[in-house]
Amino acid sequence: MHKIDSSTATPEGLFTIGDPVGGTPATVVTDDWLNAVQTEIVNVVEAAGMPLEKPNNAQLLAAIQALIPPPLPAWRTGDFKLTMQPTPEDGWIVCDDGSIGSEDSSATNKRSAECETLFKLLWNGVSNTYAPVVGGRGASAADDWTANKSIGLTKMLGRALAVAGNGSGLSLRGIAQTVGAETHVLSNGEMPAHTHANTLSDPGHSHANTINDPGHVHANTLSDPGHVHSMGYQFGGTSGGGAAGQAGVFYSTPNNTAAAATGISINNASKATGVTLNNAGASSGVSISNASQGGDAAHNNMQPTVFLYAHIKL
Template identity: 35%
Template structure:
């Protein structure tokens, strides 16, 4: 790169429109100076892996953004909560779609400015959690490096955080042991028991009644009506001229009708006791605290 140095430039190497009245010529742009400017700009694009395209007028800006992002990878990959639905500049939705180089067919962003995020995710997320894809969208294995997969036009998914809560990675502490970084974990309720009881009824008895027996006679201790005795073909004599008691010809004692009556019934105490209690299920399809739904966006610049 050099300052304009043609004879028509000013003494301090500046451009001038000249002055016809004063006899000062306008500065002539030399091919050497234009080539220097062109190659300086091309080198910026090349450093960011941006291919120059005729007619596009923001490629230097894209390249500078990508280079800045590459130098600030601590910001690339940062997830932030927003109270808006559309991600601001430099952020993408955490929705599981893919990022990659132009030509990769990435579904979230296909651009050189996502390279820093691509590298960050490639390095820290295993292929079991974020399975890299071919340019056609088929899951595939990872190559020797993020740069190699980037150049091979492989897509890399973004984390899927929609509808999920966040838990700090255990990182060897042992509270949530065995977790892969970035892995998903289903809901769970810690094993526990519930106590339940019913009030004791105390020592008590139950009242009861027997059905009425109706009018009847007794034979040998059971009621026997006179007409039944006659039905057996045996006669009987009543003591003292009464039909209440007597003997039949077989020598069996009988009594006359006992009249309409009932018998008392006593049920013994069951003692102090309790009853089995069943506890039914309650609740919905997940365990959750009160919450508010916001957008989760990931930074790529």
């Protein structure tokens, strides 16, 4: 690109209509200048990916709009940005887990009338758990501001950022809510199932036995129905009687006595012996030793992380 540089152009490279009275000619437009201008315009249109269209007299404007992104919307109170800059720009403050308030407040981060809009945004949008008001919350954000109370900024230092809401399959998370821990010690219920190496030791053992026999008797019942024997006799005598050989005397002589069962029976009543066997208690001596595992130390919960400064708009 260059300015018009024909012999009839002004020394500054400008056009003139000339002055016939004074003898100054009008500027002659040269072909090289017109071609330069045309090339510059064509380059812009083609850079936007547009084909040249002869009847379209708005192509240059469309090309410029396509090549230049629209301006970013203005930052609003509560907007948040990450940066490498440790010092915030005007109208911003560092997120330092401190507090903000009016000039007469006890705020630790910033005490200024500039903080009023952010103060009210935090008061109305974040619970007192995560944006506590010193001295407790009153009837409204306006009342607490007028009372020169300070409000805590949401906790951000050293923390990962996530999006508030109820993601599919996830827990509901409120705005400015803080959760998690940098380290964690597993509870028994959180440990995976596992086994330990065991050592069993059995030295063997014996028991001392004591036998106790108090002795015992049985109650007997004797049954005797009585009995008789059958006996045979021989009879003889004399007609004279008196002694043997005398007439008129009879005599008998036993011959046979038949055998007969007596019928006697003895019944023994049943009786517990009373014998007891006592085993003296004895330690088995068996022991099982479980090999210990682990050290009860907390494990690191942190994901790979990079840390930057965070600023929030007043």
